[in-house]
Amino acid sequence: MQVMNVSLWEGERVTxxxxxxxxxxxxxxESILLKGLVVRSWSNHITIQFHSQRQTQPGSFLLRYQAxxxxxxxxxxxxxxDVSVSSLHSGGEAYFYCLTGYQLQGTNTLTCLNASTPYWSGTEPQCHAACGGIVRNATVSRIVSPGFPGNYSNNLTCHWLLEAPEGQRVHVHFEKVALAEDDDRLLIKNGNNIDSPPLYDSYEVEYLPNEGLVSTSRSLFIELTTDGAGTSTGIAIRYQGRHISLSNQITVISFAVGHCYETFVKYGNFTSNDSTWAVGTVVEFTCDPGYTLEQGSVIIECMDHNNPQWxxxxxxxxxxxxxxxxxxxGVVLSPNWPEAYDSGQDCIWGIHVEEDRRIMLDIQVYLS
Known part of the structure; x- marks a missing residue:
């Protein structure tokens, strides 16, 4: 019910x-009746009670209701x-999925039940990053440390085995590596077991290779160990199977000949004019509601046939x-959401809509 107009005299009551x-x-x-106010009932039956005094100049009000x-x-x-919903009414379904690198724990589909008092058929699932795993016939995906983008736990030993299809190699690209400055360690080994020779050791290498790492066989073995002291954000590593060819006796390795690696943006999405990421592909990025695009470019292009890259x-x-x-x-999120905001924040968000509209805030999460 919406209050379209109201003019009440002192002592008059509307409930x-x-x-x-x-x-x-x-x-x-009557204490809160203002033009534009919207009131929603909890059930299918409400009453409007009005009481007026004897007035020489009576007031008036106009209410409009809609079921x-x-x-x-x-x-x-x-x-x-993320979640997508076919309908919020009885019989509608909610479909849940995780970002690349995370596994869904719980059911991937919930159904809205009971038309008179609607409720979901179960609790919402969660997305978690596993401590290790085996990936056969690796194409394009991502591994992240447990807790990412938050901090990992102490005393972890995580092993991942990445195995490309026959005749291909594994390429890894470092999205993020942030380890506590103690005995936490990331090892990437050129083979399929813990005894394979290392390609990367965070103890010995100060800078991450921008071009990533490529295995000489079809497998890479990744090990993350943490001690009992401090923690940090951890790792996010993208991987993809890559073809190998010979050109003038020189080995050429690429993400399928003439193709760039698949793009990724956390808390956002992108559109592309070519789903194979061939040279000439143009990708445009957007952010999820509440997020702002920072650093990098909104539009990027895959270039250079000899060495495809964005x-x-x-x-x-x-x-x-x-x-x-x-x-x-729209959506308003605290800084760094879903991670905790930093101390000393002083933020102001302004929301301005058309004159004939009012603003309703739905506070979904509040943690102090």
Whole structure:
């Protein structure tokens, strides 16, 4: 119900009550009746009570009501994942999935049940990063340390085995490596077991190779160990199987001849004019609601047939402190969401919509 107009005199009373429970529940009264106010009932039965005094100049009010179908609340999006919904009404389904590198724990589909008091058929699943695993016939994907993008735990020993299809090699690209400055260690070995020779050792190499690492066989073995002291963000490593060819007796390794590696943006999405990532492919990035595109370029292109590579760095999507919003719907996130915000933050977000509209805030998560 929306208040279209109201002009009440002192002493006059208007009360909205919901009669769906055991006892009437007050939804609103004259103390908050302002033009534009929207009141929603909890059930299918409300009453409007009006009491006026004897006045020489009586007032007036205009209320407009509309029935709507009850619905389930929008399901909570899993951290490091997302959810899409066919309908919030009874019979509708919510589909959950995780970002690359994470595994879904729980059911991937929930159904909205019971038209009179709608509820979801179960609890929302979560997305977790496993401590190790085996990937056969590796094509394009990503591994992340447990807890990423938050901190990993102490006393971990995680082993990943990446195995490319027959006749291919494994290429890894370092998205992020942040280890505590103690005995935490990342080892990448050129083979399929813990005894294979190392290609990369965080103890010995100060800088990460921008071009990544390529195995000489079809396998790479990755080991992450952490001690009982401090922790950090950990690792995020993309991998892809790569073809090998010979040109004038020189070995040429590429992401399939004439192709760049698949792009990725955390907390965002992208569109591409070629799903095979061939030279000439143009990719445009966007961020999820509440995030802002920072660093890198909004549009990048795969270039150079001899050594295919993107002409610009992939951007990053971040939840920033403060902003101005004019869209009719949107999301406000605390800085660094879903990670904790930094201390000493002083943020202001301005929301401005058309004059004939009002703003409703739905606070979904609040942790202090």
């Amino acid at each position: 909205f009550e919901d009669l769906g429970g055991g006892e009437p529940s007050v939804l609103a009264n 709507f179908v009850l619905s389930c609340t929008f399901p909570q999006r899993p951290v490091c994942g 002409n610009e760095t992939e951007p990053a999507c971040r939840a920033v402190c403060s902003g101005e919003m004019t869209d009719s719907a």
